[in-house]
Amino acid sequence: MNCNALLAARQLGKTVTAGDESLTILHDIDFSLPAGESLAIVGASGSGKSTLLALLAGIDTPSQGDVLLDGVSLSSLNEDGRAALRGRLAGFVFQSFQLLPDFSALENVLVPLELHGTPAAEARARHWLERVGLGQRLGHTPRQLSGGEQQRVALARAFATEPRLVFADEPTGSLDTATGERIADLMFELNAATGTTLVLVTHDPKLAARCSMQLQIQGGRQGALHVQSMPDGWPA
Amino acid sequence: MIRLTTRLLRRDLAAADFRLLLIALVIAVAAITAVGMLAERVKGALTGQANWLLAADAALLSDHPLPQHYRNGQLRMANTATFPSMIRSDGRTMLAAIKAVSAHYPLRGKLDTTLGNAPAPLAGEAYIDRRIAEQWQLKPGSRFQLGQSTLTVRAVIVREPDAVIDFSSLQPRVLINEADLPATGLQGPGSRVKYGLLYAGEASAVAAWTAQLKPQLQRGERLEDAREARPEVKKALERADRFLQLAGLLAALLAGVAILLAARRFVQRHYDSVALLRTLGASQQQIRQLLGGELLALVLLASLSGGLLGWLGQGALAEIMGYWLESTGNQSLPASTPLPWLWACAYALLLLAGTAGPQLLALSRTPPLRVLRRELQPGLRLGLQWSIAALATLVLLWLTARDLKLALLTAGGLLLAVVLCGLGGWLLIRLLLSLPGAHWRLALRPLARQPGLAVVQLGALTLGITGLCLLTVTRNDLLAGWQQRVPSEAPNHFAINIQPEQAQPLGALFRAHGLSEPAFQPMIRGRWMARNGQPVEPASYPDERAQRLAEREFNLSWGEALRADNRLLAGRIPAAGEQGWTVEAGLAKTLGIGLGDTLEFDIAGTRVTAPVLALREVNWDSFRPNFFVTGTEGMLAGQPSSMITSFYLPTDRRGILPEIANHYPNITLLDIGQLLDEVRRILLLATEALQLVLAFCLAAGLTVLAAALELNAAERSREAALLRALGATQSRLRRLWLTEQSVLGAVSGLTAGMAASSTGWALGHFALEVPVAFNLWLPLLAMLAGMLLAVSVSMWRLQRLANSTPAALLR
Structure with missing residues (x-):
């Protein structure tokens, strides 16, 4: 195991039960992701990509194996411990945007900042909304924003806490191609500018190709791990 | 956050x-x-309204003059002294309920007279009941004698705040000033004066004072507030x-x-x-x-x-x-x-x-x-x-x-x-x-x-x-x-002291006035002597109310069947010739009387003993004469008795009242319409x-x-x-x-x-x-x-x- 890994999965598996039957939806996932890199988890619908993202982010618990986030074993933490770690290290972007519907754009970005007691939260939230091009739409609620604009708010929210890691679940999945591309551009631009590590779930090969690593999931099993460019001395 | x-x-x-x-x-x-x-x-x-019926927030009542330590400087107070006495005018006499009051009476409610809302009568003056005025044709300025004093009628009482329905004071009221009391000479030993000390003030102060008073009360003294004063209220x-x-x-x-x-x-x-x-x-x-x-x-x-x-x-x-x-x-x-x-x-x-x-x-x-x-x-x-x-x-x-x-x-x-x-x-x-x-x-x-x-x-x-x-x-x-x-036509008058032989002509008088004939009930005074052969000892009851009930004379009656305002709870109603009591359930509970117990009453020197055969529930709201204890005709018919009745009299038929009073001076009429109104x-x-x-x-x-x-x-x-x-x-x-x-x-x-x-x-x-x-x-x-x-x-x-x-x- 590489001790410089920001995120690592160790023999990770997930089994669900429905009635008397149990179904294993993830088997023996095992990889490490160094800080500053970007990882695309790819696979067909129902292959277990989103389940893997949930396990990696600590919003779901594995049936087997463990996840190490910044060297901390998630299985050693309870739900509140995992929440604290997420709050300290991670940002999120979702396919369905997941904005609070009654909050304005500015207020949505403020939520994680105020939750963690970040100083000068409002100035920082304004800065990030300006950075994603929504400086003029601060007071608008999600209902008054287009899908692309809503995802920009979600990006601002994800990067505003200056996380070391951003998890993105199909970030362009609900957008048309052109808008999706602009959102992807923005996300990778922010990622590069801040040096954040990115974990991205997508079924879009073009989007996946923009990541430095690609992890193929097929029927819940780990396929090939493609590494396009790795830091010196990093074993694939 | x-x-x-x-x-x-x-x-x-x-x-x-x-x-x-x-x-x-x-x-x-x-x-x-x-x-x-x-x-x-x-x-x-x-x-407050109920307090009107007491003319105060609380009243201390006693059969002897009340000592000074019952007075409280923090509260408003008034004295009352009530007793029955004969009044005289132009050679006629009438038994009246005299009430002597101090200057601040009444502390609650209003004393309504023909002069309007009036304060307590001044010395030498009296307010008299409408019945006295009607019967004797007395007017303001008329004079009458009470004991050794002569008093001047100042007004006729329209509504007295603490008018009571109490069989010990059924006589028409004469209200005088307490300063006149000594001169009447009626206050001596053996007189049946009831003394009252009325209190009014802040609810909390009154409550504190009554709580303080209660443990100090001596025999013959009792404290009443509005809730305790009248069961119907x-x-x-x-x-x-x-x-x-x-x-x-x-x-x-x-x-x-x-x-x-x-x-x-x-x-x-x-x-x-x-x-x-x-x-x-x-x-x-x-x-x-x-x-x-x-x-x-x-x-x-x-x-x-x-x-x-x-x-x-x-x-x-x-x-x-x-x-x-x-x-x-x-x-x-x-x-x-x-x-x-x-x-x-x-x-x-x-x-x-x-x-x-x-x-x-x-x-x-x-x-x-x-x-x-x-x-x-x-x-x-x-x-x-x-x-x-x-x-x-x-x-x-x-x-x-x-x-x-x-x-x-x-x-x-x-x-x-x-x-x-x-x-x-x-x-x-x-x-x-x-x-x-x-x-x-x-x-x-x-x-x-x-x-x-x-x-x-x-x-x-x-x-x-x-x-x-x-x-x-x-x-x-x-x-x-x-x-x-x-109901709006609930009886509003009681007539008591009716001699048994007067019942029939009185009924005829009602019919002559186009009124339905009231039902007469016999009423026999009896003192409760023993239960199951054991003498009754009022002091043995821990409850003050039970003590009072056991001590006082009972009004006994008899009738043929269970009346509509009574309900049989246990046992059976005895037949006319049988020996057996029926007892009101609440009284039975208070006095610890059970079905089958033998009760002995002293009626004018004769002992009447019988078992309790029934327990009844009484609807006191019916405003009809009801009795705690009833016997049967066979047991009580020969005993000295009077009759009692109640009837509804519309305002326009009040003309029958002076007629009853003139024909049957022994009958006492009591207007309970006021209490009903309250x-x-x-x-x-x-x-x-x-x-x-x-x-x-x-x-x-x-x-x-x-x-x-x-x-x-x-x-x-x-x-x-x-x-x-x-x-x-x-x-x-x-x-x-x-x-x-x-x-x-x-x-x-x-x-x-x-x-x-x-x-x-x-x-x-x-x-x-x-x-x-x-x-x-x-x-x-x-x-x-x-x-x-x-x-x-x-x-x-x-x-x-x-x-x-x-x-x-x-x-």
């Missing part, structure tokens, strides 16, 4: 469920505040109290249901937000702080606005009642303390914690994974939540009513409605679903798909409508039954109060309806949008909703009507002791009302949906 809480609160205030939560809480606080404050004020006024006060409590209790209950439902919708709406916050790193404790802070703010907001609304509401009610009170010559309502409002705030907190608390705790456990899988939500453990809510509600009911029986009866009636409605409604829906045609299936599918929710909606609608029924139709039934207890006035006052408090209960009931419909509003919107997107026309949608809501409303209404009728009957029968028949029309009326209410609220919602495009609704 505070900023986030404030922001969440601000945004939530725009959401329908949160507003419903706020409205339900505001109604709960307002209703409890208004009912509490009004009850406090009305109780004050009622006690006490009963009226208690009933008034219970009716007000019932109204408050229902408002609290209905608000609790509305809160429970609105909280469910609030929780449903917040799953996504909480999952997101948890994904973004919020701990469970932070979530609880956020929600707790928001709900605390909600309670504060509701407490302030509800308190204000309640205060204004009771103010308006008090204004109307005050006007009514003044028009009847009474003082206005006393002010209320803020205590009911503080209670209401505590109630609101308990209501919210008890009903919404478990759901909110569950909400804080929302798994963060819900951001990816929307179907996930924390285990709600509905059974546990409803149990906690039910328990909290029962505690609230009990706290409100301070009467476990009333609380349990009301809760039981409503619970019965929910169970019946849940089962009945569910069966009916299953039946309708099996009918052919897509219309029924489409219309009832939302109800059939989620049986639990359907039962909740049915139950809530039932509760709302039951509340409305109880407080409209059932209330009227109860009030009608209640007022029947003191009792009826108390009943009316309570009725008014209750009627006006109804507004809050109605509002709470309607909030329950709105909350029930809001519960699955989001789902409904999506479904409507989907159906419209798939080509359903607005009128088709409207028909579907109409069908569904009509079924929901009809089933709820029908069950609610039956439950309200049963509850009303049970309340009347067991708790309030008034006769109420099962109202057969009520279920039908309630069914129509339920349909109308459910349909009108749903049509309003449908109209809202119709104004949005399917795309907007689906997004």
